[in-house]
Amino acid sequence: MKIAFLGLGHMGGPMAVNLTAAGHDVTGYDPDTAARAAAAEAGATPADSAVAAVAEAELVVTMLPSGRHVLDVYDEILPAAPAGTLFVDSSTIDVADARAAHEKAVAAGHRNIDAPVSGGVVGAVAGTLAFMVGGSESDFAAAEPILAVMGRNLVHCGGPGNGQAAKLCNNMILGASMIAVSEAFVLGESLGLTNQALFDVASHASGQCWALTTNCPVPGPVPTSPANNDYRPGFSAALMDKDLTLAANAVRANGIHAALGLAAADIYHAYNADGGGTNDFSAIVEEIRSRSGN
Numbered sequence: 001m002k003i004a005f006l007g008l009g010h011m012g013g014p015m016a017v018n019l020t021a022a023g024h025d026v027t028g029y030d031p032d033t034a035a036r037a038a039a040a041e042a043g044a045t046p047a048d049s050a051v052a053a054v055a056e057a058e059l060v061v062t063m064l065p066s067g068r069h070v071l072d073v074y075d076e077i078l079p080a081a082p083a084g085t086l087f088v089d090s091s092t093i094d095v096a097d098a099r100a101a102h103e104k105a106v107a108a109g110h111r112n113i114d115a116p117v118s119g120g121v122v123g124a125v126a127g128t129l130a131f132m133v134g135g136s137e138s139d140f141a142a143a144e145p146i147l148a149v150m151g152r153n154l155v156h157c158g159g160p161g162n163g164q165a166a167k168l169c170n171n172m173i174l175g176a177s178m179i180a181v182s183e184a185f186v187l188g189e190s191l192g193l194t195n196q197a198l199f200d201v202a203s204h205a206s207g208q209c210w211a212l213t214t215n216c217p218v219p220g221p222v223p224t225s226p227a228n229n230d231y232r233p234g235f236s237a238a239l240m241d242k243d244l245t246l247a248a249n250a251v252r253a254n255g256i257h258a259a260l261g262l263a264a265a266d267i268y269h270a271y272n273a274d275g276g277g278t279n280d281f282s283a284i285v286e287e288i289r290s291r292s293g294n
């Protein structure tokens, strides 16, 4: 398939490489020349502009920093793509922006799905991302073989914007549960409990969750968690701040009483502003320790 890939950064770069390796004809564009060169080295055809990249595309993937980027790029490229092109936006963006992007694409005679991912750079490289998809059944079906090259768990979540909705809701659970797990470890330490003892109990009891058993915020109990590697991400606290801010905006816009989600957004925002953004998001345990004077 002729695929244009816009946004060849930490995620988009390896995703485009996997599409190339699977035999697709990939044309890549990123304003960053190093990102373009890396994709070209892996077999993609570099384009000089976003408009040039989509000129013959049957499918266009965008993997961009924000909703503003997606909407601006769509304004540029929608008139330049062949009629009926399938636009797949895998960036994490606001639900309202995803729905606006969908409207723009359809008004220009194209098809569109939002298909944000989880699984991070490791999943992007390995081709094991989870895709949460919003759009029509037929557009989901058309994109499925392409998404399956880049990921494993592909879930159709409903109409336009519902992929982003699922992503924001999932990450609101993740952010709040990581803080809850971290608070429990810091409290346990103060009460004289070892981290291993709390882990051994909670990981087999009702406190069990991914933040505890896979991405455990203290070193020791889960040897593969970023806590054992100086909190190198993994999933950075800056990205958790971004996703929780999007979730908090949606909470407020919809009048939802989500006290924990809003508190989690505030806590990660403060941690990011204090310089913690490049750490794995589980390093929030250190922030809680320091705020507790421990």
Ligand code: NAD
Binding pocket: 006, 007, 008, 009, 010, 011, 012, 029, 030, 031, 032, 035, 050, 063, 064, 065, 066, 069, 073, 090, 091, 092, 093, 117, 118, 119, 120, 121, 234, 235, 236, 239, 242
């Ligand atoms: P990144 O900053 O590494 O990559 C974004 C790329 O987009 C950059 O290379 C930038 O130069 C490029 N870009 C900007 N404007 C462009 C344009 N007009 N045309 C083409 N390219 C353009 O970010 P990333 O970590 O790859 O994340 C991309 C998206 O994926 C974000 O929305 C992020 O929230 C989401 N995401 C990231 C992760 C992760 O672990 N990094 C995980 C899940 C989701």
